[in-house]
Amino acid sequence: MVPGQAYLLKIYLAEGERYQGLPLFEWIIREAKHVGLAGASVFKGVEGFGATREIHTTRILRLSEKLPVLIEIVDKIENIDNLISVIEPVIGEGMVTVQKIDIRVVKIKG
Secondary structure (H helix, E strand, C coil): CCCEEEEEEEEEEECCCEECCEEHHHHHHHHHHHCCCCCEEEEECCEECCCCCCCEECCHHHCCCCCEEEEEEEECHHHHHHHHHHHCCCCCCCEEEEEEEEECCCCCCC
């Protein structure tokens, strides 16, 4: 992406959700690549809760397959809307947000 205005798509899921034999987050990343988005990253949370209000955690005594997963994608709104139309029918329990952002390039010396 080049500096300027763009949009940030955030998709919040549970780690254990699956679609077409894949973890749902992996399927979404593949779809994002397939529809031509600039790039995507997946982040795994250590603790969280969602609509059911049940806390899921990585603590040893309470291992969970429902840990929070966050997918972030930055691109033009048209491309993000295209991806949302593909994934919306598939996401069961999750949340999607879209924010307008400013992209700035920072060079790190080193």
